[in-house]
Amino acid sequence: MNKLSMLEKNSAEFNVTRNYLDWLTLLPWGIYLLLLINLSLHIEHIYIFKYATGKSTTENFDIVAAKIILDADHYGLTDVKQRILEFIAVSKLLGNMLFVGKVQGRIICLVGPPGVGKTSIGKSIARSLNREFYRFSVGGLSDVAEIKGHRRTYIGAMPGKVIQCLKTTQSSNPLILIDEIDKLGRGYQGDPASALLELLDPSQNTSFVDHYLDVPVDLSRVLFVCTANVTDTIPGPLLDRMELIRLSGYDGPEKVAIANQYLVPKALEKSGLKEGSEHVPPTLSLTEGSIEDLVKRYCREAGVRNLEQHIEKIFRKVALEVVENLANTSHEDQHNFTISPDKLHKYVGQPRFTSYVDLCISPKFGLFESYFTKYHSNPFDPI
Numbered sequence: 001m002n003k004l005s006m007l008e009k010n011s012a013e014f015n016v017t018r019n020y021l022d023w024l025t026l027l028p029w030g031i032y033l034l035l036l037i038n039l040s041l042h043i044e045h046i047y048i049f050k051y052a053t054g055k056s057t058t059e060n061f062d063i064v065a066a067k068i069i070l071d072a073d074h075y076g077l078t079d080v081k082q083r084i085l086e087f088i089a090v091s092k093l094l095g096n097m098l099f100v101g102k103v104q105g106r107i108i109c110l111v112g113p114p115g116v117g118k119t120s121i122g123k124s125i126a127r128s129l130n131r132e133f134y135r136f137s138v139g140g141l142s143d144v145a146e147i148k149g150h151r152r153t154y155i156g157a158m159p160g161k162v163i164q165c166l167k168t169t170q171s172s173n174p175l176i177l178i179d180e181i182d183k184l185g186r187g188y189q190g191d192p193a194s195a196l197l198e199l200l201d202p203s204q205n206t207s208f209v210d211h212y213l214d215v216p217v218d219l220s221r222v223l224f225v226c227t228a229n230v231t232d233t234i235p236g237p238l239l240d241r242m243e244l245i246r247l248s249g250y251d252g253p254e255k256v257a258i259a260n261q262y263l264v265p266k267a268l269e270k271s272g273l274k275e276g277s278e279h280v281p282p283t284l285s286l287t288e289g290s291i292e293d294l295v296k297r298y299c300r301e302a303g304v305r306n307l308e309q310h311i312e313k314i315f316r317k318v319a320l321e322v323v324e325n326l327a328n329t330s331h332e333d334q335h336n337f338t339i340s341p342d343k344l345h346k347y348v349g350q351p352r353f354t355s356y357v358d359l360c361i362s363p364k365f366g367l368f369e370s371y372f373t374k375y376h377s378n379p380f381d382p383i
Contacts, residue, residue, distance in 0.1 A: 020152060023159060023213060028172040059129055059173070061092040066128035073124040074117055075258045079245050083108065084125050087223075107200045109181065109226040112247030115303020118227040122177035125225060132169035136161045139180030144190030147199065149212035159212040162199060162219065173221040181238075182228035193235045200224055200241045249302025255295045256288065263308050264291075271315040279326055284337040286314065293341040297351035314339060314347040 060066060063085055070081045110118040119135070126133035138146075150157035158164075165176055184193045198204045199219070207216035226242060228234060250258065264286055268274050273284060299307040318337060339347065 016152060020212075023163070023167070024215075026167050027163070027217070028166060028170055059091060059131065061088055063088055063092075069128040070124055073127070074121055075261060076250070076254060077117065077121060077247065080110065080121055080125075080247070083243075083245060084128060088129065107202075107224045107226060107242045109228060109242035109244050110247060111228050111231055111244055113229060113249055113302035115301060115305030115308075116247045116249060117303070118247060119177065119179060122175065122225045122227070125223075126175040129175065129223070131223065132171040132174040133177070134165040134169055134174050135177040135179060136165070137179040138192060138196075139183035140185050141192050142185035144192050144195045145211065147192055147195040149210040151211045152214075157212055159210050162208070162222075163210045163213060163217065166217070172218070173223070175223045175225060178224060178226045180228070181226040182230055182233045184233075193238050196238055197241065200226075200238065250304060252292070252295050255299070255304055255307060256291050258304050259291045259294075259307060259311060260288070263304065263311050267308070267312045267315045270312060271319045273315055273319060273322070279322060281322060281325075281337045284318065286311070286339045287341070289341045290339050290344055293344055293351075294348070297353050298344075298348060300353060310348050314344075317347050 066088055067081065067085060070077075070084065074081075110121065112118055122135065123133055141147075145160065147160045147162070149160035149163060159167075162176065165174060166172065178196075181196075184196075186193070198208060202220065205219040205222075208219045209216050231239060231244065265274075273280050294307060294310055298310055301307075318339070321337070345351075
């Protein structure tokens, strides 16, 4: 402040100093004292630790409510949901011991093929914990300054992603989702994986130092969740700091259930065909047989992203037919919008997989099962 008061407003140093002070004042700071009394020895111990007051969201310690939120947003994913409920239980017990919100533990890393819901489960975790949510991807990141910030000597310098998160959320206990951590790059600007070591270590992130701010920031109340497709490319020291939760691909019945409960209602709403909307035909439906056919003959990946794209494509074409049918009022009630398996080729083209044979049940001459190891829902396919 003394430096700013002595600078001319027209000088370049004035704007640099003012921006630096703006960043310092906009962060959710808070240093507090907690007095603990050892009753057996009658000795007072004073422990100083970071503890936010008013600039943090009130966490949800209701396990039943959290379970309802997690189940409503995602089908299956039992291991992830169980881990979050354990986190809430530990937080509640420590809260009863006056350590409210001071939960240090291993960083969660969700590992699984594309399309199984790793990123979306992060949003659900934040919602179930009543925390602010912030996501940034480190896929292909090769500049360590994106994590640790730029030094103020550079023109246009700014803090790293983590400090930007605290400013954006205005909360000292957000949930930060670090996406695609297995695709970190490495270049002449530094090694971002090494920069993440300090960030993701619970014993070190109580005094995280950003190059721009150059003052320690307490990140111990931040819940970090990382996502990755594979663990082979994650450096060993970084992998040791994370608790891996593996998400396997969905099988056929699970995909059908996910489509009925989540994907179809979402696609209807995005296409303007939500139930109860004007001009939505009463016969509009995607039969369960059609969904099963989509899973078996069109979408055999481990996740449901491709299945979601096919369902959205179907309802976009249905929306076009509805609008065209409205223009032709004489045939308005004669069009049947029930999408059965024999109509799928009209909306999504010819099947990508022309055969679906279980050779274990019905072996045939001239066919053998090949094994697919990468991102495939059914790893055994006949050749």
